[in-house]
Amino acid sequence: MNKPGVIDREGLNRLIQTLIGRGYQVVGPTVRDEAIVYDNVFSIEDLPAGWTDEQEGGTYRLKKRSDDALFGYTLGPHSWKRFLHPPERRLWQAQKDSLDFDIVPEQPDNTKYAFLGMRSCELHAIAIQDKVFIQSPHTDLHYQSLRQNALFVAVNCGQAGNTCFCVSMQTGPKVEAGYDLVLTEILDDSHHSFLIEAGSEAGKNILEEVKAGPAGAGEIKKAEEIVTNTAKQMGRAMETGNIKELLYENLEHPAWGEIAERCLSCANCTMVCPTCFCSTVEDVTDVAGDHAERWQKWDSCFTMDFSSIHGGAVRNSTQSRYRQWMTHKLASWQDQFDTSGCVGCGRCITWCPVGIDLTREVAVIRESTTCQEENFSGSEAQNENS
Amino acid sequence: MSGKSKPKVAVWKFASCDGCQLSLLDCEDELLALTEEIEIANFPEASRAVVKGPYDLSLVEGSITTPDDLSRIQEIRRLSKTLVTIGACATAGGIQALRNFKDIHEFVSIVYASPEFISTLDQSTPISSHIKVDFELRGCPVSKAQLVEVISAYLNQRTPNTPAHSTCVECKRRGTVCVMVAKGTMCLGPVTHAGCDALCPTYNRGCYGCFGPQENPNTISLGDRLREQGADSAEVVRAFRSFNAGAEAFLKESERHEKENQKH
Ligand code: SF4
Ligand code: SF4
Ligand code: SF4
Numbered sequence: 040m041n042k043p044g045v046i047d048r049e050g051l052n053r054l055i056q057t058l059i060g061r062g063y064q065v066v067g068p069t070v071r072d073e074a075i076v077y078d079n080v081f082s083i084e085d086l087p088a089g090w091t092d093e094q095e096g097g098t099y100r101l102k103k104r105s106d107d108a109l110f111g112y113t114l115g116p117h118s119w120k121r122f123l124h125p126p127e128r129r130l131w132q133a134q135k136d137s138l139d140f141d142i143v144p145e146q147p148d149n150t151k152y153a154f155l156g157m158r159s160c161e162l163h164a165i166a167i168q169d170k171v172f173i174q175s176p177h178t179d180l181h182y183q184s185l186r187q188n189a190l191f192v193a194v195n196c197g198q199a200g201n202t203c204f205c206v207s208m209q210t211g212p213k214v215e216a217g218y219d220l221v222l223t224e225i226l227d228d229s230h231h232s233f234l235i236e237a238g239s240e241a242g243k244n245i246l247e248e249v250k251a252g253p254a255g256a257g258e259i260k261k262a263e264e265i266v267t268n269t270a271k272q273m274g275r276a277m278e279t280g281n282i283k284e285l286l287y288e289n290l291e292h293p294a295w296g297e298i299a300e301r302c303l304s305c306a307n308c309t310m311v312c313p314t315c316f317c318s319t320v321e322d323v324t325d326v327a328g329d330h331a332e333r334w335q336k337w338d339s340c341f342t343m344d345f346s347s348i349h350g351g352a353v354r355n356s357t358q359s360r361y362r363q364w365m366t367h368k369l370a371s372w373q374d375q376f377d378t379s380g381c382v383g384c385g386r387c388i389t390w391c392p393v394g395i396d397l398t399r400e401v402a403v404i405r406e407s408t409t410c411q412e413e414n415f416s417g418s419e420a421q422n423e424n425s
Numbered sequence: 426m427s428g429k430s431k432p433k434v435a436v437w438k439f440a441s442c443d444g445c446q447l448s449l450l451d452c453e454d455e456l457l458a459l460t461e462e463i464e465i466a467n468f469p470e471a472s473r474a475v476v477k478g479p480y481d482l483s484l485v486e487g488s489i490t491t492p493d494d495l496s497r498i499q500e501i502r503r504l505s506k507t508l509v510t511i512g513a514c515a516t517a518g519g520i521q522a523l524r525n526f527k528d529i530h531e532f533v534s535i536v537y538a539s540p541e542f543i544s545t546l547d548q549s550t551p552i553s554s555h556i557k558v559d560f561e562l563r564g565c566p567v568s569k570a571q572l573v574e575v576i577s578a579y580l581n582q583r584t585p586n587t588p589a590h591s592t593c594v595e596c597k598r599r600g601t602v603c604v605m606v607a608k609g610t611m612c613l614g615p616v617t618h619a620g621c622d623a624l625c626p627t628y629n630r631g632c633y634g635c636f637g638p639q640e641n642p643n644t645i646s647l648g649d650r651l652r653e654q655g656a657d658s659a660e661v662v663r664a665f666r667s668f669n670a671g672a673e674a675f676l677k678e679s680e681r682h683e684k685e686n687q688k689h
Contacts, residue, residue, distance in 0.1 A: 072602040072629065097650070116602055126598035144567045238466045304641040305615035306590060310597030319587045326573065328581045337598055342590040343640045357641060392593075392605050392615050393650045 041243060043236040044251025045258055051109070051233055052083045054192070054220075054249045058153040061245070063190060066122060067155030068112065073101045075115035077122070094200045094274075094385065096394025107231065107403055110156055110224045113200030116390055118313035119161060123185050124168065126337045130320065133326055133331040140331075147184035157193040157218070159211030160203075160382040164313035165191075169314045171377045190241060193218040195266045197226075201274030202385030204398055208279070210382040212269040220246065223262035230253060234262040275385060276406060277398040282379075282385060283370040285405060290362065294403050300356035301393050306339035308387035308395070309364065314380050319344065340364050365397055432481035432580070435467035437501055437583065439487025440495050440549060442523055444566035445512035446470040446486055462580055478504035482579055485558075488514040488521060488549045495546075495555065502556040509575060512553045513565035517637050518671030520565075522549040525671060529577045562587065563618050565635040565668035571620055589640035591615050592632050595623035604631055606676045611664055616642035616674065637669040644678035658686040 046054065058065050059081070067080040070087045080086065086109040093100045094113065104111050131144045165186075172182040196212040205211030214221045219242035223234040234249050237243040309315040319338035324331045338345055340363050346353040354360050372380030381397070388396045436446055442524035450470060452459070466476035477633040483505035489495060502508060513519050524532070525548045533540045552558055562575050562585075571587050588594075592614035596603060604610040604626050612631030615625070638644070644665070651661050665679035 074606070074607045075601040076600065076602060097606060098609075099603075101607070116597075116607075117600060121600060126600075248513070301643075301646050303615040303643045303646055304591070304639075305593040307593045307597060307603070307615075310594065322583070323574070323586060324577055324581045324583065326455060326462050326580060328577075337594070339590070339594065342587065342588070342594070344590070357643065368653045390603060390606050392612075393646055 041237045043259060043262075044235050044246065045232050045254045045255040046235055046249065046251045047230075047232050048083055048109075050235075050249060050251060051222075054245070055080060055082055055155070056330035057245055057248045058155075058190065058192075061151075063151045063153035064154045066119075066366060068110070068115070071102065073110050074099060075101065076156075077115070077119065084111065086110075086156075088349075091198075092200065094202045094389040096202065096388050096396045098394070099389050108197065108224060108226050110194045110222070110355055111197060111226075113196065113198065113203060114158065114161075114384055114386060116311055116386065118311065118384075119157065120166060120168065120313050120399065122154070122242075123151055123165070123189070124172070124182055124316060124318075128181065128335045130333045130335050132333075135329040145181075147180045148174055149184050149188060151188045151190070152185065153190040153192060155192045157191050157214075158196055158384075159193070159214045160208070160384045162191065162193060162204045162214065162217040163208075163210035163285075163382045163383070164196065165237045167314045167378055167382070168273075168316060168364040168375065170378065185334075190245075191218045191220075191239075195223040195262065196222065197224055197265050199269050199272035199274060201387060202388040202396075203273050204275040204277050204383040204385060206270050206273045206383070207275075207398075208275040208379060208381055213266045220241070223260060223265055225261050225265070232258070236260055238304065275383075275388070275396070275398045277381075277401055279369075279379070279382070280353055282401065283373050285408065286366045286370040289339040289404050290366070290406065292404050292407070294400060294407070295358045295362045298361050298395060298400055302357050302361050302395055303361060303393060304341045304357045305392060306341040307390050307392060309339040309341060310337060311386040311390045312368075313384060313386070314368075314382065315339070317345070340367070361395075365400065368397070369401070431462060431464045431468040433476065433479075434463045434482045434484065434576075435476075435478070435480040435501075435505070436469065436484045437466075437486065438469050439498070439515070440486065440490040440554070441487030441512065441514040441519065443470055443486070445515075445564075445572075448566045448569045449484075450573055452569045452573055453626065459460045459573070459576065463576070466478045480505045481507065482576075484553050485510045486512055487516050488551060489555055490521060490524075490544070490549045491545050493544070498552060498555050505597065507559045507579065508556070509560045509562060509579075510558050511562045511567050511572065513522070513563065513635065513637060513668040514549075515552045515670075516561045516563055519548040519559070520670070521670050522546075522671030523666060524549055526666075560585070563636040564620050567582050568622070579679055590619055591639045592619050592626070594615045595619050595621070596626050598625055599627060601627045604629060605654075611651055611654070611656050611660065613647070613664060615639075615642050616647050633667060634665070634675065635668055636671045636684050638674040643673040644674045645681070648682060650679050652682075658682040658689070660685060664680050668676045 047311040065080045069078045091104045092112045160319040217237040315340045321334045343352045368380040575585045605612040610631045613634035614632035617634045618636040618639045661682040662679045665675040
């Protein structure tokens with residue numbers, strides 16, 4: 040096992056400089072437009088010192104903390120998806136000559152990103168997107184190239200948000216796999232430090248250059264306590280037992296119609312979701328018709344075009360679209376990729392303008408079906424408990 | 426396209442502010458390329474010269490507000506192979522559709538010294554209420570990129586890329602922080618047709634709904650949410666009653682809140 044070390048704020052700055060020195064484009068949390076978003080980071084000055092967020096269904100507020108924590112927020116509207124699977128990307132260009140035309144494919148992007156401040160749920164989300172884009176019969180070379188070059192500096196969450204439910208989804212809050220380096224921010228009246236551990240050879244190598252001090256037993260224990268505490272603060276929970284069967288058996292449940300009355304079909308939930316991967320392609324030509332380009336853009340199962348085939352859209356009601364989204368996330372994703380499509384980050388709840396909450400909707404469906412079954416299974420359940 | 430005759434394109438104006446025509450003039454970079462490919466047969470904002478019809482493509486700006494408009498639009502349709510309406514006036518009646526909620530004759534008698542010379546209709550209506558329209562390009566004004574896209578698509582015989590989904594999709598692709606969720610700002614983006622690339626939210630304002638209703642607008646749910654966030658019914662009425670006041674989904678929602686406002 041790699042031995043954990045300790046760095047202070049200066050040490051964290053050294054880490055950022057080391058990454059930049061090694062050719063990485065460091066992307067991390069920063070404050071913009073009253074939210075914490077992911078953008079280029081050049082020093083610790085760019086990090087959201089003393090900021091946190093308060094979240095509820097349909098509401099996000101950036102708030103001042105009483106301390107100077109650098110990672111004292113939970114999650115913002117952005118996910119790392121916008122870097123590894125960018126919202127708009129040219130796939131190829133075509134140029135006409137006198138007789139024929141040439142196709143010029145886009146070269147895979149080989150930017151070396153270092154993501155700073157990644158949360159456990161976010162690492163899980165990337166592992167899910169890896170299944171979609173790399174471990175599938177159709178590898179996305181662009182994603183693969185960015186993914187292979189990327190370095191992940193994770194942070195154990197020091198607090199959970201009101202829309203978080205990673206504990207239910209078994210994706211956090213403790214960072215356990217898929218990272219190069221992991222930090223735990225330790226902050227009290229007297230000092231501000233970070234427990235740092237390497238999770239890969241690349242991480243170890245960087246850590247050597249950063250020169251962390253040795254971690255004491257007290258610091259290791261403190262870091263453990265922080266993440267254990269976070270696990271107790273989950274703002275949401277979702278019962279996942281037999282969830283696939285539950286949803287498949289309730290495709291005609293009245294809840295879908297009730298959700299459709301509130302759902303705006305705006306697609307925000309899919310755009311902010313770190314695992315949603317759907318895109319569309321747009322072909323464009325110039326006015327003269329000599330030059331054409333194909334662009335890939337994020338799409339959503341909430342748009343009409345998404346399910347359009349010859350003759351019209353297959354899912355033309357909001358009800359059918361929301362049902363598609365949720366049953367894909369929580370049920371058919373399991374059939375397709377052998378994992379849930381949801382990591383419990385809560386973004387779809389916070390960033391839904393009308394605050395539709397999938398944990399609540401699952402609970403509504405579950406409760407109504409258990410009510411029906413209660414008369415039959417009530418006695419059995421009691422036996423199990425005893 | 427040498428050898429072939431260039432398609433004749435005409436731009437027509439009805440009740441409007443000319444902003445959409447100006448968007449076309451504003452396409453500086455593409456305008457030159459465009460004139461290589463098309464013959465501009467009529468373009469009131471650019472030149473007085475009018476080439477005789479028929480026309481291959483007519484771009485129609487503005488709404489129908491006078492008896493004369495009624496016959497002129499029929500004539501233009503008759504002379505045009507393909508007819509595309511551009512902008513909120515032509516596609517939804519424009520800001521001048523606010524007259525539809527009032528008595529126009531009262532306005533006329535207040536505004537004009539000799540109202541008997543004014544010949545106008547009670548309502549401002551979109552072009553599609555009167556003739557068959559081949560394609561509608563939304564916006565107040567239209568986006569110049571989309572306008573060039575529609576003309577390119579026409580010239581290359583393909584479907585234009587003008588998605589009808591919400592403005593929110595554009596916000597999220599740009600990485601704009603949602604002003605509604607992060608600040609409680611009144612925003613029509615979730616029910617508004619994309620096309621502006623989320624201009625207002627990117628500059629910290631709520632969407633004004635310039636591109637009219639999206640393909641599947643749940644205006645009732647958004648209207649309720651705006652009220653929950655603190656807007657009063659009069660504010661919601663005003664939000665839905667601007668450039669696309671006459672578009673059905675916006676019209677119904679403004680009426681719903683107006684009724685409620687009158688109750689208080
Ligand atoms: S479905 Fe919602 S909670 Fe689950 S991963 Fe996506 S955005 Fe996060
Ligand atoms: S669930 Fe919410 S975010 Fe998703 S499409 Fe419906 S209203 Fe928009
Ligand atoms: S700012 Fe408006 S348009 Fe943008 S995502 Fe939020 S609600 Fe939608």
